[in-house]
Amino acid sequence: MENPFTDEYFMKKALQEAELAFDKGEIPVGAVIVIDNKVIARTHNLTEMLHDVTAHAEMQAITSAANFIGGKYLKGCTLYVTLEPCQMCAGALYWSQISKVVFGASDEQRGFENLGTQLHPKTQVIKGVLAQEASDLMVRFFASKRK
Amino acid sequence: MENPFTDEYFMKKALQEAELAFDKGEIPVGAVIVIDNKVIARTHNLTEMLHDVTAHAEMQAITSAANFIGGKYLKGCTLYVTLEPCQMCAGALYWSQISKVVFGASDEQRGFENLGTQLHPKTQVIKGVLAQEASDLMVRFFASKRK
Numbered sequence: 001m002e003n004p005f006t007d008e009y010f011m012k013k014a015l016q017e018a019e020l021a022f023d024k025g026e027i028p029v030g031a032v033i034v035i036d037n038k039v040i041a042r043t044h045n046l047t048e049m050l051h052d053v054t055a056h057a058e059m060q061a062i063t064s065a066a067n068f069i070g071g072k073y074l075k076g077c078t079l080y081v082t083l084e085p086c087q088m089c090a091g092a093l094y095w096s097q098i099s100k101v102v103f104g105a106s107d108e109q110r111g112f113e114n115l116g117t118q119l120h121p122k123t124q125v126i127k128g129v130l131a132q133e134a135s136d137l138m139v140r141f142f143a144s145k146r147k
Numbered sequence: 148m149e150n151p152f153t154d155e156y157f158m159k160k161a162l163q164e165a166e167l168a169f170d171k172g173e174i175p176v177g178a179v180i181v182i183d184n185k186v187i188a189r190t191h192n193l194t195e196m197l198h199d200v201t202a203h204a205e206m207q208a209i210t211s212a213a214n215f216i217g218g219k220y221l222k223g224c225t226l227y228v229t230l231e232p233c234q235m236c237a238g239a240l241y242w243s244q245i246s247k248v249v250f251g252a253s254d255e256q257r258g259f260e261n262l263g264t265q266l267h268p269k270t271q272v273i274k275g276v277l278a279q280e281a282s283d284l285m286v287r288f289f290a291s292k293r294k
Contacts (some may be wrong), residue, residue, distance in 0.1 A: 088238025
């Protein structure tokens with residue numbers, strides 16, 4: 001039997017979170033953190049609702065997962081996030097020593113890759129997973145805001 | 148009469164916060180955020196106590212100040228922090244559009260300047276304010292940990 005726990009499987013859960021953000025009028029970014037194929041954090045962007053620039057999906061997911069684990073390092077964990085992390089989130093991921101980061105759509109302007117933010121050397125990065133779905137959601141969001 | 152509200156004046160308050168962190172066994176970094184010469188956030192590093200890599204003094208200060216203001220942008224505000232911000236904190240400061248960042252000691256390895264993290268173009272940066280005091284506190288902390 002095929003392993004059902006693929007990167008796409010968990011990214012779909014992150015996309016569900018992004019849709020929750022969309023429905024609240026938040027820029028639609030969602031995240032989950034997984035350890036041993038178990039989701040231990042599910043979060044979405046809440047910067048508008050909380051009036052807090054630090055309330056990106058990834059930041060909340062890191063805090064939530066660390067709380068679940070009872071320790072601040074996320075070794076053995078994977079973050080799935082629909083949009084490429086920004087400098088702040090990549091900087092937090094650096095400190096967390098998370099094992100793997102999987103993101104969907106790239107963010108040419110604000111994403112950590114083009115801005116050169118350093119991740120932990122042990123962190124593996126995979127990108128482009130369900131990127132089109134994540135990107136479509138963003139395009140739909142900004143189109144709805146312009147109306 | 149001379150203006151008593153100098154950068155040193157507010158940095159001393161940040162140093163007092165750093166000493167509170169020291170007393171809790173946390174890496175001693177403290178921060179305050181000021182608007183119109185009024186302190187609206189006072190925080191110190193709590194990463195160990197909260198098991199949370201995102202609990203740097205600056206991150207808590209940004210959240211706290213935004214909560215005070217009732218909006219996510221920190222225009223007109225100044226952050227005083229005893230140690231140069233890391234990538235994560237600089238990334239958060241970028242999003243906050245804070246007007247001014249004043250830091251004490253430089254952090255060659257983990258600080259945002261050498262790592263090239265982008266601040267908001269409108270943010271003014273001043274460094275080296277009471278740097279020796281901040282640095283002495285760090286040295287004293289790590290010496291005590293090695294014992």
